[in-house]
Amino acid sequence: MSQEEVFEKEKRYMMPVYKRPRIVIESGRGAKVTDYTGKEYIDCVAGIAVNAVGYSHPVVLKALKEQADKLMHISNLYYTEPQVRLAEKLSAISGMAKSFFCNSGAESVEAALKLAIKTTGKHKFIATEGSFHGRTIGSLSATFGTRLRAVFEPLLVQDVKFVPYNDAAAIGAVIDKDTAAVILEPIQGESGVIVPSGGYLKAVRDICDDKGVLLILDEIQTGFGRTGKWFCKDHEGVEPDIMTLAKAMGAGFPIGAMLAKEGIEFEASEHGSTFGGNPLACATALAAIKVIEAEKLVARSKELGEYFMDAVGIGSNPIVKELRGKGLMIAIELTKPCAEIVADALERGILINCTSNNVIRLVPPLVISKDELDAVISVLRELIK
Ligand SMILES: *Cc1c(COP(=O)(O)O)cnc(C)c1O
Numbered sequence: 406m407s408q409e410e411v412f413e414k415e416k417r418y419m420m421p422v423y424k425r426p427r428i429v430i431e432s433g434r435g436a437k438v439t440d441y442t443g444k445e446y447i448d449c450v451a452g453i454a455v456n457a458v459g460y461s462h463p464v465v466l467k468a469l470k471e472q473a474d475k476l477m478h479i480s481n482l483y484y485t486e487p488q489v490r491l492a493e494k495l496s497a498i499s500g501m502a503k504s505f506f507c508n509s510g511a512e513s514v515e516a517a518l519k520l521a522i523k524t525t526g527k528h529k530f531i532a533t534e535g536s537f538h539g540r541t542i543g544s545l546s547a548t549f550g551t552r553l554r555a556v557f558e559p560l561l562v563q564d565v566k567f568v569p570y571n572d573a574a575a576i577g578a579v580i581d582k583d584t585a586a587v588i589l590e591p592i593q594g595e596s597g598v599i600v601p602s603g604g605y606l607k608a609v610r611d612i613c614d615d616k617g618v619l620l621i622l623d624e625i626q627t628g629f630g631r632t633g634k635w636f637c638k639d640h641e642g643v644e645p646d647i648m649t650l651a652k653a654m655g656a657g658f659p660i661g662a663m664l665a666k667e668g669i670e671f672e673a674s675e676h677g678s679t680f681g682g683n684p685l686a687c688a689t690a691l692a693a694i695k696v697i698e699a700e701k702l703v704a705r706s707k708e709l710g711e712y713f714m715d716a717v718g719i720g721s722n723p724i725v726k727e728l729r730g731k732g733l734m735i736a737i738e739l740t741k742p743c744a745e746i747v748a749d750a751l752e753r754g755i756l757i758n759c760t761s762n763n764v765i766r767l768v769p770p771l772v773i774s775k776d777e778l779d780a781v782i783s784v785l786r787e788l789i790k
Pocket residue numbers: 509510511512514537538539540590594595623624625626651652
């Protein structure tokens with residue numbers, strides 16, 4: 406199929422949900438992807454912080470192929486080994502007790518909301534301004550802002566109060582006797598890599614403990630080494646009651662998980678999923694985690710993130726409002742819309758994207774080489790003048 410045919414058929418047969426640049430990506434290797442014209446790009450979007458171990462990693466592909474040969478799917482009516490191996494591994498790296506597997510971020514948030522209701526017997530939630538937790542009705546109810554919600558309001562779940570992010574006292578002030586849980590991202594991703602002050606998570610944890618409500622941390626974007634720790638909560642040593650995961654978990658294979666600490670769990674039939682934790686997804690995710698460990702990508706994320714911050718040298722630029730981030734989760738907030746810079750970068754073989762109109766977000770594969778990162782830096786320096 407030609408590139409033009411892809412554009413044409415997309416327009417004709419697909420719902421116009423996504424706005425995308427007019428390139429068709431055909432393949433990827435390491436931190437680079439190639440389009441239909443043979444042009445290569447260094448990818449700082451990484452499938453929205455999904456391809457942490459890069460494209461076509463041989464260890465991941467081997468695990469995927471071997472498992473596909475044996476058994477792709479059987480449902481949760483039967484035991485399978487990849488599932489329990491992955492659950493054991495997740496406990497080891499996260500410190501959480503138990504896992505429930507699903508297929509996406511939004512689904513893990515749904516599971517978290519349900520688990521909080523079932524555990525507390527209460528129905529109210531507190532979320533933060535600027536939050537993004539997903540597009541399903543429940544997760545959307547905890548997502549801030551009219552842009553994503555307006556046409557669907559009133560949502561089915563209305564008991565969510567939004568308070569300013571990075572303000573623990575504001576959470577304390579709205580908790581009442583019907584509050585089940587507080588849900589927040591340790592760094593807000595979609596609203597532009599908003600990094601809260603040190604101590605915020607710990608203060609929220611203390612308030613939740615004090616008032617007897619659960620803390621749900623949404624680590625869907627920040628998890629698996631993205632911020633320079635296995636999970637962003639580890640920067641402050643804060644343990645949530647419930648944690649949601651997806652994105653980088655399966656190295657591009659769709660999988661999500663909702664983890665909880667000891668004593669907080671569903672019982673038989675209280676929740677479920679047909680595909681959730683199927684052997685193919687779990688074997689692939691396990692391989693992805695092993696790659697992150699073997700190649701020390703968590704430390705690499707921290708080092709390369711710090712290197713980028715030092716080297717990019719655009720901090721005192723009139724169109725740069727702020728440079729911020731943790732590990733390889735980086736944002737350059739501009740004083741103007743960034744669409745043009747994103748398009749120019751694409752032209753020069755760099756994929757970056759724009760969150761909330763004027764924020765360039767960089768979440769490259771954690772395997773990106775120093776040379777590739779230098780190439781990104783040099784293009785950004787040129788474009789941000
Ligand atoms: C992407 C994301 C989600 C939603 O994940 P999907 O897999 O798109 O459903 C939820 N929360 C956060 C923090 C995310 O970044």
